[in-house]
Amino acid sequence: MSSDAAVAATRAGPRLDEAAAPWRRVSVYTVGGVVLAGLLAPLVLTRLTIGAYLLTLLILFFMQAVVAQSWNLIMGYGGIYSFAQVALFAVGGWTSGVLVHSLGWNPFLAILFSPIVAVLAALGIGLPTLRLRGVYVVLLTLAFHELARVFAVTGPRFISGGGYGLVSVGTFQFGDAVGDQRTIYLYYVAALIFAIATFVIWRVIHSPLGVAVTALRDSETYAVSRGINQFGIRLVLFAISAFFTGLAGGYMTHYNGGISTTVFDFPRIIDLLAMIVIGGWGTFGGPILGAGIVIGLDQYLVAIGDYRALFLGLILAVIAVFAPQGLWPLIRGVYYKYLAPESAPPPLEAPPTAPHEGGLS
Amino acid sequence: MTQVVQAVWGGILFGSVYGLMALGLTLVWGAVRLLNLAHGAIFVVGAYVAYWVTSSLHLSILVALPIGVLAAAAFAYAMHVAFIRPVLGKPGFDNATLIATVGISISVSAAALLVFNPEYKVVPPVLSGYFILSGVQITNQGLLVIATSLALFALVYLYLTYTRHGMAIRAVSQQQEAASLMSIPVERTYGTVIAISGGLAGVAGVLLSPFFFLSPNSGFNPMIQALIVTIFGGLGSIRGALVAGFVLGIFESVVEVFYGVAWAQPGVFLLIILMLIVRPNGLFGIGEVRRL
Numbered sequence: 001m002s003s004d005a006a007v008a009a010t011r012a013g014p015r016l017d018e019a020a021a022p023w024r025r026v027s028v029y030t031v032g033g034v035v036l037a038g039l040l041a042p043l044v045l046t047r048l049t050i051g052a053y054l055l056t057l058l059i060l061f062f063m064q065a066v067v068a069q070s071w072n073l074i075m076g077y078g079g080i081y082s083f084a085q086v087a088l089f090a091v092g093g094w095t096s097g098v099l100v101h102s103l104g105w106n107p108f109l110a111i112l113f114s115p116i117v118a119v120l121a122a123l124g125i126g127l128p129t130l131r132l133r134g135v136y137v138v139l140l141t142l143a144f145h146e147l148a149r150v151f152a153v154t155g156p157r158f159i160s161g162g163g164y165g166l167v168s169v170g171t172f173q174f175g176d177a178v179g180d181q182r183t184i185y186l187y188y189v190a191a192l193i194f195a196i197a198t199f200v201i202w203r204v205i206h207s208p209l210g211v212a213v214t215a216l217r218d219s220e221t222y223a224v225s226r227g228i229n230q231f232g233i234r235l236v237l238f239a240i241s242a243f244f245t246g247l248a249g250g251y252m253t254h255y256n257g258g259i260s261t262t263v264f265d266f267p268r269i270i271d272l273l274a275m276i277v278i279g280g281w282g283t284f285g286g287p288i289l290g291a292g293i294v295i296g297l298d299q300y301l302v303a304i305g306d307y308r309a310l311f312l313g314l315i316l317a318v319i320a321v322f323a324p325q326g327l328w329p330l331i332r333g334v335y336y337k338y339l340a341p342e343s344a345p346p347p348l349e350a351p352p353t354a355p356h357e358g359g360l361s
Numbered sequence: 362m363t364q365v366v367q368a369v370w371g372g373i374l375f376g377s378v379y380g381l382m383a384l385g386l387t388l389v390w391g392a393v394r395l396l397n398l399a400h401g402a403i404f405v406v407g408a409y410v411a412y413w414v415t416s417s418l419h420l421s422i423l424v425a426l427p428i429g430v431l432a433a434a435a436f437a438y439a440m441h442v443a444f445i446r447p448v449l450g451k452p453g454f455d456n457a458t459l460i461a462t463v464g465i466s467i468s469v470s471a472a473a474l475l476v477f478n479p480e481y482k483v484v485p486p487v488l489s490g491y492f493i494l495s496g497v498q499i500t501n502q503g504l505l506v507i508a509t510s511l512a513l514f515a516l517v518y519l520y521l522t523y524t525r526h527g528m529a530i531r532a533v534s535q536q537q538e539a540a541s542l543m544s545i546p547v548e549r550t551y552g553t554v555i556a557i558s559g560g561l562a563g564v565a566g567v568l569l570s571p572f573f574f575l576s577p578n579s580g581f582n583p584m585i586q587a588l589i590v591t592i593f594g595g596l597g598s599i600r601g602a603l604v605a606g607f608v609l610g611i612f613e614s615v616v617e618v619f620y621g622v623a624w625a626q627p628g629v630f631l632l633i634i635l636m637l638i639v640r641p642n643g644l645f646g647i648g649e650v651r652r653l
Contacts, residue, residue, distance in 0.1 A: 079456075081459060128634055128637070128638065132637065132641065134396070134455060135390075135396050135588075135592065135596065136592060136637060138396065138398075138459075138588075139585075139588050139589065139592055139633070140633075140634065140637075142585065142588075143630040143633070143634075146585075146626060146630070147626075147627055147630060150623065150626065150627060154623055266578075266581075270463075270467055273460065273463065277460055281456060281460075306471065306474055306475050307471070307475070308471075309467055309468070309470070309471035309474075310467075310468050310471035310472055310475065312464075312467060312468075313463075313464040313465060313466070313467030313468030313469075313471060314464065314468050315464070316460055316461070316463065316464030316467070317444055317460070317461040317462075317464035317465050317468070318464075319460075320444075320456070320457045320458075320459075320460035320461045320464065321444050321447055321448055321457050321458075321461050322447070324453050324456065324457055
């Protein structure tokens with residue numbers, strides 16, 4: 001380093017790397033605005049004729065977004081190709097469902113056990129699986145999905161309900177609220193779950209744990225040789241992901257008043273995958289954006305019926321190959337152009353990359 | 362006795378088919394390092410083309426078989442050109458190809474549903490007739506499937522070992538950069554491997570459909586079985602695919618005959634989990650450096 005440059009560096013002081021601490025630059029106004037909009041939405045929407053319908057769509061969006069975010073946490077950030085997400089959702093749903101259906105618990109109490117059992121199941125899958133690499137993880141998690149499906153269909157009667165799943169499970173009751181009033185309460189519960197999940201996942205991603213996970217994904221050998229406990233970290237991440245997935249499963253069971261064995265059907269996995277891929281694989285906001293897009297478009301895609309899966313598959317393939325970051329970078333660009341508190345250039349959200357193989361450049 | 366013969370016959374039959382599917386998967390994994398989750402879709406493409414040739418053009422299955430196989434190979438090659446080649450050697454290859462192949466298999470089954478409606482289709486067998494061996498019905502089609510599978514294994518092995526193109530494939534799979542310095546066209550070699558793998562899936566599709574009826578999703582199960590076989594035998598190992606195909610086929614069949622159909626799939630999964638704990642690289646798995 002030349003002496004001039006050294007002097008300049010001293011004068012400027014040690015500069016914080018913006019990309020390393022992106023949470024410092026979240027605008028309070030943006031977050032506050034979103035929260036306020038979320039709180040006021042039902043009051044405004046119920047004035048509209050289709051308001052109740054829009055509220056149920058939002059509830060659906062919140063839950064799907066929670067599951068998609070959790071999946072993205074392990075798949076996009078962790079690089080763990082787990083296909084057990086839907087099965088964990090089902091574990092949460094069945095836990096709460098059985099407690100209410102067979103033991104007659106209050107849904108609000110029972111739903112607290114969904115995430116716990118889902119985490120236990122995740123540890124059960126994770127212990128044999130997470131020491132292995134990509135392909136093996138795909139296979140073993142698919143195997144778990146299949147085993148869970150078989151168990152749900154052919155298991156004991158209080159679980160399988162004779163092959164159809166649980167029907168007529170107690171739903172959430174808010175005093176004697178009915179109709180729109182009840183939908184509003186349901187909306188707030190869903191929004192609360194969504195907000196907590198989003199905040200926790202945000203904090204996880206921007207914590208030492210998140211950095212370690214990303215390091216493991218991008219260069220396993222390097223990360224491990226820097227002393228990162230690969231297995232332990234993956235297990236923790238898997239458990240966090242399962243926690244919120246299970247919670248969403250429990251909520252949906254009491255929202256729908258039952259859980260059917262069709263949750264294991266392949267289209268469910270595909271929809272979630274589409275949310276992550278279209279929104280942005282391995283980005284924070286991607287799954288939320290993707291959930292919004294997929295659920296929003298679905299209202300129109302009903303018209304084209306069977307062509308839906310055809311297009312969805314092609315869109316997945318095209319985005320994965322030609323725009324692996326999905327649509328999220330577009331939104332980020334707009335945000336940093338008009339709304340960011342400082343006029344610093346947007347930090348690069350590095351896409352999942354293959355490890356560098358030596359080489360001088 | 363009947364039960365034992367039944368179990369062994371079913372095991373050998375399905376083992377040979379799983380092996381055939383696994384051979385395609387393991388070839389592509391070994392050479393291109395691509396986990397092709399569209400393998401089941403290619404299987405379905407081959408089977409539906411053969412079905413279309415026999416039912417709409419009223420041609421013999423002997424004509425339909427090669428057409429179906431060629432269609433499957435062409436489909437696999439087209440997939441390679443459109444979705445695999447653009448990301449070759451780029452960062453994020455694993456992610457992109459994993460999602461792209463899943464997307465393609467969704468589209469294929471949706472397209473099959475649109476074109477051929479969800480009814481189960483029957484592809485006529487190449488050989489009809491059967492004989493009874495100690496109370497078990499042995500179909501000639503089954504014997505043909507086993508013979509074809511073994512013959513294809515032998516062919517692929519000879520091709521990789523003795524021909525110039527086969528050697529090129531092995532060279533690329535072992536040291537891609539060195540191979541391209543020896544003026545081996547790497548991308549074209551990848552294309553060849555993927556087309557061959559697609560053709561193998563097509564053979565499996567056409568020959569297997571007389572046993573299981575053909576539906577838009579009927580490729581999924583054979584693909585999962587093939588994935589298990591591939592991992593059990595060791596990723597990238599041809600010998601492994603052959604042996605593991607029969608081992609798992611017979612194991613599944615025995616469980617099915619003696620403990621009921623519901624336990625077959627869970628039993629296989631338990632076996633593969635045990636295998637991965639004891640030998641993480643599979644039966645004939647060969648580290649990370651040498652593949653194929």
